[in-house]
Structure formats: structure tokens, C-alpha cells
Amino acid sequence: MKLLFVGAGYVGLVSGTCFSDLGNEVICADIDSKKIEALKQGQMTIYEPGLKDLYERNAKIGRLKFTTDIAKAIKESEIIFICVGTPSKPNGEADMRYVYAVAEEIGKNIEKYTIIVDKSTVPAGTADKVSKIIAEELKKRKAKVEYDVVSNPEFLKEGSAVKDFQNPDRVIIGSSSEKASQIMGRLYKPLARTERPIIFTTERNAELIKYASNAMLATRISFMNELAFLCEELGGDIKVVAKGMGFDTRIGSRFLHAGCGYGGSCFPKDVKALAQMLEHYGLSSNIMRAVDYVNERQKKSIVPKLKKFLPELDGKKIAIWGVSFKPRTDDIRDSPALTVIEQLQKEDAKVVVYDPEAMELAKAMLKDSVEYSKGAYEALEGADALLVMTEWDEFREPDFDRVKKLMKDTVIIDGRNVYDPEEMKKLGIKYQGIGR
Numbered sequence: 063m064k065l066l067f068v069g070a071g072y073v074g075l076v077s078g079t080c081f082s083d084l085g086n087e088v089i090c091a092d093i094d095s096k097k098i099e100a101l102k103q104g105q106m107t108i109y110e111p112g113l114k115d116l117y118e119r120n121a122k123i124g125r126l127k128f129t130t131d132i133a134k135a136i137k138e139s140e141i142i143f144i145c146v147g148t149p150s151k152p153n154g155e156a157d158m159r160y161v162y163a164v165a166e167e168i169g170k171n172i173e174k175y176t177i178i179v180d181k182s183t184v185p186a187g188t189a190d191k192v193s194k195i196i197a198e199e200l201k202k203r204k205a206k207v208e209y210d211v212v213s214n215p216e217f218l219k220e221g222s223a224v225k226d227f228q229n230p231d232r233v234i235i236g237s238s239s240e241k242a243s244q245i246m247g248r249l250y251k252p253l254a255r256t257e258r259p260i261i262f263t264t265e266r267n268a269e270l271i272k273y274a275s276n277a278m279l280a281t282r283i284s285f286m287n288e289l290a291f292l293c294e295e296l297g298g299d300i301k302v303v304a305k306g307m308g309f310d311t312r313i314g315s316r317f318l319h320a321g322c323g324y325g326g327s328c329f330p331k332d333v334k335a336l337a338q339m340l341e342h343y344g345l346s347s348n349i350m351r352a353v354d355y356v357n358e359r360q361k362k363s364i365v366p367k368l369k370k371f372l373p374e375l376d377g378k379k380i381a382i383w384g385v386s387f388k389p390r391t392d393d394i395r396d397s398p399a400l401t402v403i404e405q406l407q408k409e410d411a412k413v414v415v416y417d418p419e420a421m422e423l424a425k426a427m428l429k430d431s432v433e434y435s436k437g438a439y440e441a442l443e444g445a446d447a448l449l450v451m452t453e454w455d456e457f458r459e460p461d462f463d464r465v466k467k468l469m470k471d472t473v474i475i476d477g478r479n480v481y482d483p484e485e486m487k488k489l490g491i492k493y494q495g496i497g498r
């Protein structure tokens with residue numbers, strides 16, 4: 063099938079590339095000409111394990127193309143996936159202007175039956191709105207063109223996006239059109255398994271499933287982070303508590319990790335958007351607001367932990383391991399590390415950062431306000447403390463003798479609970495994890 067992905071970011075680039083690998087003819091389009099030029103030159107614009115291999119294989123045989131000429135690509139495609147951002151407005155509501163701009167562009171250009179897919183995370187009711195915008199544009203052109211709008215939210219996780227795309231837990235297709243549902247079913251058929259089904263439902267349900275899923279995952283994290291506070295007060299260990307909870311088959315062990323808070327481009331904005339949606343309909347959103355509140359508090363709890371060891375941060379050298387919001391991605395959007403860096407800078411600490419993949423994006427955002435290290439150990443030279451903010455594999459088993467030799471004072475705040483407090487004690491390291 064001829065597919066167009068409008069928005070060649072994390073979602074558009076990954077799903078477009080993966081669909082091309084399934085034998086479809088794919089065009090990824092974006093208004094960012096620099097991004098498209100880089101992709102045409104064979105440069106990956108994001109770090110995502112396994113993506114480059116798939117990209118090379120499919121681009122080489124001409125099955126995966128890139129363009130800024132969105133109008134032309136719309137005319138040539140059978141299915142158009144809208145994959146642009148839906149960031150938070152100041153009140154938490156999803157900012158839909160990019161989605162609507164693409165819908166307008168589609169209405170201006172479609173010439174034959176086309177399926178338009180909302181793949182971006184969008185509030186309930188968006189499929190109707192997108193359909194209306196296209197209808198209005200067609201009316202202006204006095205054109206009669208058939209089309210269907212489908213809601214097909216994306217569930218890939220950054221860091222394992224290719225694997226997630228190829229082995230989705232489920233595929234959600236929301237459509238009231240029999241024809242569109244059948245075509246979408248055919249497109250996704252190679253990925254469906256008995257225990258990993260395609261669920262056909264309405265547009266509204268599909269839109270709600272996406273927000274509900276992200277909000278549930280964020281809720282589990284905030285729930286554990288709140289319990290972590292209690293563990294610290296009572297001398298409990300949140301990791302043991304989580305383990306004991308996780309063996310209950312009704313609960314399960316995943317997403318029970320306490321840490322320095324969730325970040326990224328999805329959970330923070332989707333929790334806020336769901337809260338705003340509830341309030342829009344006159345309902346109070348006690349749970350979502352609390353999830354968001356606990357997360358903000360958690361992100362801000364790292365520096366106070368550090369100050370228990372180093373009350374005066376002025377002029378102190380603080381090393382940060384990990385800037386990305388989670389491992390195996392270079393995405394730093396809403397990363398807890400950014401909150402911590404800001405707090406440290408307010409106290410005039412000297413911050414040196416290292417991340418295996420996110421250095422370029424960190425430099426673009428933080429400019430020369432921090433020092434950048436070329437390696438994890440180099441960041442520790444003369445440091446007064448180390449804050450572990452992302453659980454990259456290379457931070458899990460460091461050579462602690464080397465760490466101790468390099469650092470001026472061996473204070474470690476472990477925002478991801480990767481180290482064992484007992485071992486730290488034996489090594490003579492001043493250590494504090496989360497909820498332990």
C-alpha cells in the first residue's frame with residue numbers, strides 16, 4: 063500500500079520505516095526541511111535501537127522516501143498517518159494546531175478515496191473534528207472526494223520503538239467505516255498474533271484507550287513514588303515492597319519502580335490533557351491531578367536529598383549521569399534531569415553532564431550553562447557528588463574503586479535505584495536512593 067506519514071519525528075519515522083519493511087511504499091513528510099534533508103542523506107535524526115538498519119534496507123530499494131512536498135505526497139497516497147506533535151497548552155489541554163493544520167492540508171489536496179489516520183495522541187472527538195476540517199476544505203474546492211478518518215493511536219516506547227512496532231501488545235483501530243476498518247486490518251495483519259490482537263472499535267474508544275493507557279502507567283509510577291516517601295520515613299525499602307506487590311497476579315510487577323519521576327514527551331502531557339478533558343466536562347480530575355503533582359514533587363526531591371550530604375552547593379561540582387528521560391533514547395523532553403540541573407544552577411553549583419546518546423540534544427538545550435563530559439568517568443574528575451538520573455546499562459555496574467579515586471567526595475544520589483545500598487555502605491560511599 064502507498065502510505066504517507068506526516069510528521070517524521072519519533073512516531074512518524076519509526077512507524078513509517080517499519081511499515082516500509084513490511085513491503086509498503088512509504089513517504090515520510092515533514093515541514094522541517096533540515097530533518098528531511100538529513101534523512102535523505104542517510105543521517106538518523108533520532109536515536110532508536112534497530113532503526114538505522116531498517117532505514118538503510120528500505121531506503122536503498124526506494125521503498126522509504128522523504129519529502130517536504132506534503133501536498134504532492136497527499137495526492138499520491140492511499141493512507142495518510144498524522145504523526146505530528148500534540149504538546150501541552152499552558153492549561154494542560156492538548157494543543158491541536160499541528161494536527162488541524164495537517165487536516166487542512168489534506169482537505170486541500172486529496173483527489174481520490176483516502177484513509178486519514180490520527181496516529182498522534184489526540185483528545186476524544188478529534189477524529190470528528192479532523193473529518194469536519196477536511197470536509198470544509200473540500201467544500202471550498204467544490205470537490206467531491208470520499209475519505210474516512212480512523213483513530214489508530216501509537217503505543218511504541220522510545221528506546222524499544224522498533225521492537226514494539228514489530229511486536230505490539232495490541233493494535234487499536236477506531237473507525238465507523240467498514241471499508242476503512244478492513245483496509246487498516248489488512249495493513250496491520252502481518253503484526254497481529256492470537257495473544258496480540260487487533261481491536262476494532264469506535265474512534266472515541268480508540269482515542270480514550272490511548273490516554274487511559276498512558277495515564278494508568280503514570281499513575282503506577284506516582285503511586286510507587288508516593289509510597290517511596292513513606293518507606294524513607296519508616297526505614298522500608300520500596301524495591302522489596304514493589305517485589306512483594308508484583309507477585310500478586312492482579313497487580314503484576316511492571317511499572318512499579320520508584321525513581322526520580324517520569325518524563326518524556328508523553329506521560330507528563332497526556333496526564334495533564336486527561337485531567338483537562340475531565341474538567342472540560344465538569345468533572346473533577348482528582349486522580350490525574352494527584353499523579354501529576356506527585357511527579358513534580360518527585361523530580362524536585364533529588365536536590366534536597368543531595369543537600370543532606372552537601373548543604374552548601376555553591377561552587378560544588380555535581381556530575382550528572384543521564385540526561386535522556388529514559389535509557390536507549392536521546393529524547394530529553396521533560397526529562398527529570400532537566401529539573402535537577404535547573405535546581406542545581408539556582409544554587410550556583412557547577413554541573414557536568416554525561417549521557418551516552420543525548421549529548422547533542424542536551425547541548426542544543428542547555429547551551430554553555432553546563433559542562434559536557436566525553437565519558438562517564440571523565441565527568442567524575444574532582445566531582446563532589448554524582449546524581450544518576452537515567453538507568454543506562456553503562457551506569458549499572460561501574461568500577462566503584464575508580465569512581466572513588468576520581469571523585470573529591472563520594473556522594474551518590476541514585477535517582478533510579480540501580481545500586482545496592484548495602485554494597486554502597488560497604489564501599490564507604492555516601493549513598494541515597496529513592497524510598498530505601
Ligand SMILES: NC(=O)c1ccc[n+]([C@@H]2O[C@H](COP(=O)([O-])OP(=O)(O)OC[C@H]3O[C@@H](n4cnc5c(N)ncnc54)[C@H](O)[C@@H]3O)[C@@H](O)[C@H]2O)c1
Pocket residue numbers: 068069070071072073074091092093094097132145146147148160163164181182183184216217218219220327328
Ligand atoms: N514519542 C513517543 O514515544 C510517542 C509514543 C506514542 C505516541 N506519541 C504521540 O505521537 C505524536 C507525535 O509524537 P513524536 O514524539 O513523534 O513528536 P515529534 O516532535 O518527535 O515529531 C513531530 C514532527 O511533526 C512535524 N510537524 C509539525 N507540524 C507539521 C506539519 N504541519 N506538517 C508536517 N510535519 C509537521 C515536526 O516538525 C516534527 O518533526 C504526539 O501526539 C505524541 O503524543 C508519541
